Amino acid sequence: MGSAAYFTCPIRLHTAQYPKLRRGPTNTTFQFRGLAPVSSKVVWVSGTKGSVLRTRDGGTTWSNVSPPLAPENSTDFEFRDIQAWDEKRAVILSIGAGNLSRIYLTHDGGNSWKKTFVNDNEAAFYDCMSFENKRHGLALSDPVDGNFRLIETWDGGSTWSVVDNKGIPAALTGEFGFAASGTCIEAAAGRWYIASGGVDPGRIYSSDNGHQWKVTNSSIAGGAAAGVFSVRFRDAKHGIAVGGDYEKPNGTINNAAWSRDGGRSWHKAESFLAGYRSGASWVPGRGAMAVAVGTTGSDVTFDGGKNWQSFDNGTFDAVECVSKNVCWASGSKGRVGRLQWT
Template sequence: MLMKKIFTLIVLSFISFATMAQWTMQSTAFATAARGIKYISVVDSNTVWATAYDGANTANNIQEFTKTTNGGTTWTPYVIAGYSAYGISMISAVDNNNAWIPAYNATSGGGVILRTSDGGTTWNPQTTATFTAPNGFPNVAHFWNVDTGFCMGDPNDGYFELYTTVNGGTNWTRVPSVNIPAPVAGEYGVTGYYSVVGSTIWFSTNKSHIYKSDDYGHTWTLLTVPIATGKQFAIKFRSLNDGIIRMNESPYSAYITHDGGTTWNLISFFGNWYYNDYCYVPGTTSTWVSVGADATTPFMGISYSTDDGLNWTNFASMDTTQHLAVAFADHKSGWSGAFNNYGSDGIFKHYGSTFVLDTCASFYSDFSQSSDTVYLTVSPLVNFTDESIPAATSWAWDFGDGGTATTANPSHTFSSTGTYIVQLIAHHGSCVDTTTSTVEVLYASAIEDNQLNVNVYPNPASDVLYVEGLPIGEYSVEWIATDGRVIASTRCNESTLLNTENIGNGLYILRISNDKINFRKAVVIRHN
């Protein structure tokens, strides 16, 4: 139930010019003045959807959006009928006709996913994503195409309300709690604060956490970030490994990761990195654009960085307008949302050669696998499917046990127990990218977690961890990092105390197993 920070329109005493270098003013065409752009969903260089808010009275929830299908030459505004009590969290569009909006009831709680399939003229509720009041609150919806999507809401019934769909939202399936790390007390998501690259999703919370899924939202892991608990932070990834997070309040600290979010390093940046919004510029190596709307300090304008946020350069003459949201389609075309103060404005379009195209920047390798866990006594065969974007032209697979393959979609039979790191090196012409996953091979189909009554405490743990309730026997104990590496191992019996002094801070999977038992538990290590 946390809303992204938004700014009030402040009438300025200077005039915004229609054209500033490579930014051109366009009209959002809203009938009412002071409509600010809250969220932009770019389909391509022609089709863009953008939601609005009331910049004169930010407490007044409106249900308005605008859309262009010709690169912004003309924008058409719309009002969503029948949901006057609702606020709009964001919008996700896949083409000119199909878009989804997560909307929350600002009075009684609860929410709904709305879909249009006729370009925004009519919107229909998708009732199988229930978001039941009073705790239901949808923050995010994202679709990869007209069929495949996910949505995220605040904890309801004790765990985050996450859904997936394979038919455009006609049927949403809630992700079971066993597939989602439990939230801490008072933990929530933030409207529109998420990022997607391929099948991987990240969303941020107000408790120093990122939830991450690499399978279109079906299973989730928990990552911890070096931002103080209770603070909101935006999250944007440009690849499966590289992303930036930034606090949306003072001191506006920013951090970068190069391992998918496992570790983060502070960005000590130079220049004006505006804090209202920022985005990656697709098709570039490491270019980002930021926008600012603080007319009081003042700190408003548009800037860009070509080195992953280290150095920022202002676009000239853009500091006379409050800029609210930003998104790019490619290295040439992008939009910065503003307020429609003058009747012919409301949004700015960038088109030009400011940014250098890197033909390999948008290529990333990815794959899916038929199973994460197989058994030698049942069927140790795993099928792998290349999902690289754009489509790869050659493949080099390493299955972690000495086996290799060079086809797009190989199958591999494992012959020994263990945890194997599977690597794909994919090529698209001269472009190359590498990604990995893990396969767990057990001897026999064992008693699984949900059939056991095992108590693991405390969690988070510091120097010791107690394990009670295992069936009598000897067990192998493994600490598995979020990237699949086994970082420590030992042995224990059915009731034991584990020494965790030498386990570093972070999230791990504790696996305790033998030929009959396979117990796994997410454990956070937090040394004081």
């Protein structure tokens, strides 16, 4: 979709570390909550009005590879989550009540898309999905008949089946997931995690196989528009959770937590995020470093989520780090950025 004229600004995050935040337009006004970087060069984003874009040159140019939805209803679809493995293969999730929740798959870089799931339960509303490898994935719906609903694929998104909900603890009244950054469900180190809100405090579910689950209070404050928006693990033990209240985006209390026992228990951060944050990502190869993004800015932790410090006041919805030197972020008004350590 044209060229992206990036500019660079140095930001001091920590002693002797000087990353550069590169922002640039995609020549669109879509809001990209779906983000799937494959490398420093190949990145997929998805969002409002049925949009899917891909770059193969590190964001210099973007191609519109959106599925060919009917013109009269393409604006109804919001692809809030995307998973990609290379420049050819990607899976996208559209959110919404009833049959607006659906999944599409491409094997040819978006030249063609196959519709592989359409929700047929009017009570279901799918929020996010995650894959533990190229074949096995789960997608999460808000509770149906008192339990969160999951669908599962064992063939990379080509087919999906509903998971028996007997192994999922009952949801509390008003509990749900947030379709904000594609990270309300997480697969990491052979385990699965679900983040929830709508109740106080927000809760985090964990499972060894995606079928039998346990649930724990997160210590993150919850409410009608508040709770845990993103849960991420860097290994089998160390996890972070971020969130807040999207109706009070400048709130700085009880919006982050950390775990060191695989999610069995969660502890409040000692210093919190500088506002509501919808997405987070560990930085590979940098130990206990992670970043979080939201509508009022971005933050970094160097100690596994115990303490956070703000480093930027720009608006982003999702963030994913692909290496120790490169993280990608996406958000409103066609905004995509790259945080790079030199």
